[in-house]
Amino acid sequence: MSFITDPIYVLTILCLMVILAVYVSKTTVGKKLGAALLVILFTAIIANLNLIPSASNSIPLYSGIFKYLAPIAIFYLLLKVNISTIKQAGLPMIGLFLIGSLATSLGILIAWTAFSPADVFGEDARVIAGMLTGTYTGGSVNFNAIALEYGFQEKGALYAGVIAVDNVVTTLWIMVTLAMPVFLNRLWKGRTSSQLTSYVQVSKDGQKDPDNEYIDLHGLMWLLFLGVGAYFISEIIKQWIPQIPSILTISTLGILLAQTKFVANLKGSHNLGLYLVYIFLAVIGACCELAAVIELKDLGITLILFTGTAVLLHGIIITLLGGLLYRDWEMVAIVSQANIGGGTTAITLAESFDRKELALPAILVGSLGSALGTYIGFLVIYLL
Template sequence: MEETASLIHPENYWVLWAILIGWAGVAIILEQKYSWASKLSGAIIALAGAMLLSNTGIIPLDSPVYDTVWTYVVPLAIPLLLFQSNVVKVWQESKRLLIIFLISTIGTVAGTIAAFFLLKDVIPQLNYIGAMLSGSYTGGGVNFAAMATRFNVEEGTISSTVVADNLLMVLYFFILITIPAVNFFRSRFQTPHMDELEKNGDSENQASEYWKGKEISLQDIAKAIGTAFVIVAVSFSLAGFFSNLIPEDSNIFLSVIRGIIGDNYLMLTTLTLISVAVFPKYFESISGSQEFGTFFIYIFFVVIGVPASIPLIIQNAPLILVFAAIIVFINMVFSFGFGRLFKFNLEEIILASNANIGGPTTAAAMAISRGWTKLVGPILIIGTLGYIIGNYIGTSLGVWFTSLM
């Protein structure tokens, strides 16, 4: 699958950085200045703009600049956003999120099985595609890559599936972020986080009200950015140490332990929360950490909208997109159906389903963009645990599907 040439070369780093950061800034300004943009959300504006730029051939679908955002910008955003988190409240919220996340995961499994039996005769190598997508739609891209390696999937199949996965994830993100504004859902689910925002905000524009100006000193900037870099460096080093210490082909118990303490993002979230709990006064004294972290997340929003290439889907993977869409639709039915049955909050259901389909980073980003700050830490923790579950689900389904081909 060859990428079509773009107006801006993938190695034109300064121009691409200018577009990513500039458009993230535009999305934030529009969100806070205009009520229509606030209702639509800056996240959607950032995503839509990136999709438009990539699908019209202005920016490339792939570039080292985008990899840099995933490698450095996103990890730095996570501790910055957790500096004001109370670990006790995080744990209290995590218990509920874990249950709805597991229900959503069952929806992914059911959707994969249903889609496989519907399309196994018309899509080649669907056993491997099912393994990759079921893993990805439980945890995230880490599981997709693991399943591709585990089953030695052909490069062409991987590429086509990646494109379908990216486009569908962005489309589903649009749907999930729009749901809170739809009366059908607001009238049928409890919405305590949205109700609190509306109660406390006197302004019609919630984004502008929430992010109103505050005093931030040079010392705050130094402490916020410097501390974030240190925590990321220590966390990733520790995760790498434990990952190398425990062999990949260990028994089930050691594999689970390796997946927990050897995962970069789970270690990063855990170490940040512990640091905040041990040194509360230090972190409380830092102003501006949420602002920095949120701006980094908006850059991430722009990047995840880039690979959603509609022409490549039409050319290479229309049936794979249908396969993935069935999985996502059944995941959504399970999440919202059982979520309403067991009286989960609308915010919890949306984030749990998002964490399944997009991973913990997209779920945390959505929580941030909607102002559900109390759920940022919990969904990062729960979503990261999905990385562990995803490998087992993907492997099990892949082996089973292969036996049926």
């Protein structure tokens, strides 16, 4: 086995990219980009230089990080959430998410008219449009549900090509939404919900509680137990009740435990969760494989134009309507990411923007997207 695909080597590089991103984020230029965006950029570069595996030669380590680490990271980030802030942030996000879902559908329909993908892909074009609508409403679950219904996964190269384009566009949109609030605040001064109750515990002298910054052996042993245990319980419940997404179960467990004094006093849950999120983002960067899109040639160009235009139109519509209704650009960016990337990347944005009150709503609207995405995808196929 080549060392390039050796999981220990790859994990070492992913950890190194996180270290590099955190250090660079402390520089003058790096502060403007943030560690989350930097870790995606750095890992995407080395993956496209074939220094680590990318999407087309993905290794089990990547699947394991998506399957295990990402949900447990979310669990840790939710262990300090203040429920009172969720009540204030939830309804606006749900409304904005529904607007974003409508914007996705409109973006697909407009892009269909602009680029006529049916001229290139024939009858497959309708299915592709439905798959993309589904995934940009609620995630890959909807993408695969529609693909399976039409047997699209059997179209080897084309199916792989659509996945490659989806990975590239999704990764680019994470970068866009991370930068969106700073850019939009310069064009159209936004309002913020920072007056909501703060998530961060504050000591008497006004400084951040060190319990929320450092981890000790007591905290580490309990956090590892709770994280793995919560994941196990969420999987058991999913086996009993398949209709309940496991990410929703583990999030609920995190919120419930956060209300107990013992768990609230555990040190290090925030930093541990944040580190695991950075590892998750590093894998997202590795899956941004430009070569796979280039190899499709004309088909790839049509796919990237169609998909990119649809997502861009989604962004324009949700930005305009979100600006008119709320003008909280961080919330708009988080909701847009919940549409395009799903709840996991949406909570990453909430963390990057230090909007802890939006963490659980991000998960909830992501789950709402998973529930609606397949239906909306089939509706688009019907309309086309």
